[in-house]
Amino acid sequence: MAPIVTGEAQFAAVPAAVGIISAFGLVFTVPLFAWICCQRKSVKTNKTPPYKFVHMLKGVDIYPENLNNKKKFGADEKTELNTKNVTSPTGTKNALHLDLDKRDLNGNFTQPNYKVRSSPDLDIPSPQKCFVEESKELVTPEGLLSNNAPSSTEKTDKKAKLGTLFFSLEYNFEKKAFVVNIKEAHGLSAMDEQSMTSDPYVKMTILPDKKHRVKTRVLRKTLDPIFDETFSFYGILYGQVENLALHFMVLSFDRFSRDDVIGEVLVPLSGIDLSEGRILMNREISKRNVRKAVGRGELLVSLCYQSTTNTLTVVVLKARHVPKAESSELSDPYVKVNLYQGNKRVCKKKTHVKKRSPNPVFNELFVFDIPSEGELKDTKVELLLLDSGRLSRNDVIGQLLLCATAEGTVGEHWREICEHPRRQIAKWHTLSEA
Incomplete structure (x- = not known):
């Protein structure tokens, strides 16, 4: 009976030892967990602002793949001010540098008091206007009077140009068919003001009979569409071609309203010799002749x-x-x-x-x-x-x-x-x- 009593005492001592070890482990685990949380919190405060905050900055396009663990996205404040005063010979705009540590939530500097010498030779921009839209440039009053500014005639010329249409003409003597290939168009006007692009397609009519009407497929979001579509018109004799004219109408597809007319091209075929093979042609797109x-x-x-x-x-x-x-x-x-x-x-x-x-x-x-x-x-x-x-x-x-x-x-x-x-x-x- 004595050995049996000794075994029961040993088994009774095991739970006591486990409890003591668990208590010591708990005492060490709680401070360790608190220390780790404090470390993570301190590291998190020093990290780069999240993507949403950076994206809210006016006029700056920053994508998530460009973000890293650095605090600054460019040079320091002094180099930023100096680079903005230097303009390249070609008139291009310098890269925009960000210094997020020295700005508040609104994107402004927290210390706007700068000592600037009152000299007429200096033209240092205000730190409150360092964030500008990409489509705008910092200009001085003297720059507004420079010869680099486009004149009113240049602006009207740009507005008048609606693009160029490229096509080819051919006559198939074996099949007695008149063949037109609409190749592409360059420099079309943007009909969508939000995306600054168009969804162009071309309608073609053979005049004066107005019997043959065809149109190309619609190409999405482009101002330089490449159609490369061929249309064959059978039953047109070669002697009749010189009496015909081609009318091209360039349009931009609109899902919710009437399609926008970009312009038109009228090509008389008199004087065009198709006996030697295919002829490549291009014509400037003109404004549509609207009825009065x-x-x-x-x-x-x-x-x-x-x-x-x-x-x-x-x-x-x-x-x-x-x-x-x-x-x-x-x-x-x-x-x-x-x-x-x-x-x-x-x-x-x-x-x-x-x-x-x-x-x-x-x-x-x-x-x-x-x-x-x-x-x-x-x-x-x-x-x-x-x-x-x-x-x-x-x-x-x-x-x-x-x-x-x-x-x-x-x-x-x-x-x-x-x-x-x-x-x-x-x-x-x-x-x-x-």
């Missing part, structure tokens, strides 16, 4: 308001003096009628297309329901005269807006139907620019 407002034609419209049923009857009778399309051919006009309640369009209808008619006769009737609470004071009728296009969006020739606030004959026409309900009143109206 005085020549948009007239529209005969009849209106009738039924007060008992709260309906408005619009009869599009006919149009006259419809101008030709930009390809100098007769237009294919039709009329689109939109009904607005306030600023919201509630209904839309359109007439049939009249092929190649400068004085089309539509004679089509449309009936619109008007809510009783709105009546005619908030109602507007918009009539758009459009030129139908098979492969492109329809061009708006002219616009007519009939409402209570309109002036001239349009306002008189609207007031007459309000004063004389159930009477059909027809009048001619001159179309305006859309």
Whole structure:
């Protein structure tokens, strides 16, 4: 029995030893953990500001891959001021240096008091304006009067240049086909003001028949598109080529509205010899020849308001003096009628297309329901005269807006139907620019 008692005492001493060792381990672990936290906190305060803080600085583009553990992104404050006063012979801008340790959260210096000698030869910029946008330069009043500034004529020349279109012409005698290859365009105008770029594509029409219409694919976000697309037109005899003309329309695709027109190119083929093979050509893109407002034609419209049923009857009778399309051919006009309640369009209808008619006769009737609470004071009728296009969006020739606030004959026409309900009143109206 004695050995058994001794074994039980030894087993009883084991938990006591484990408890003592655990207590000593806890005493050493807690101070060690606190020391590590303090070290991490001190290191964290000396690190470079996070990316979001640096990105908030005005006019500075810094990406995460350029950040490192250094406190400074450039030279010290003295070298920064000296480098800003030195301009290169070519007029280029020196690199922008950042000294984040000496700036507050707003990007300004914490100690703005600098001793500057009052000398006319010195031109030291204020430390409050060290952060400038990349597109701007620090200039002195003398620099504003220098000859390096672009003149007004140079600015107009830059605005007038819309780009250059490159293409090639060829005639295939075996297949009796006229071949046009639209290669590329250089230096197009930017239609998107935010991204300063365009989504260009080209529409081409063979004049004067206006039978052959083609267009290239849309290239995204570029001012120097490379199309390299070939179009073959069969059935055109070689003797007929000299009587034709090519009309190129350069446009920028817009997903949410009508495509923007960059410019156009008109190439008469008279005098061009295609018997020796392919000919490479390039032409400057010119501004589109927009129709004048005085020549948009007239529209005969009849209106009738039924007060008992709260309906408005619009009869599009006919149009006259419809101008030709930009390809100098007769237009294919039709009329689109939109009904607005306030600023919201509630209904839309359109007439049939009249092929190649400068004085089309539509004679089509449309009936619109008007809510009783709105009546005619908030109602507007918009009539758009459009030129139908098979492969492109329809061009708006002219616009007519009939409402209570309109002036001239349009306002008189609207007031007459309000004063004389159930009477059909027809009048001619001159179309305006859309």
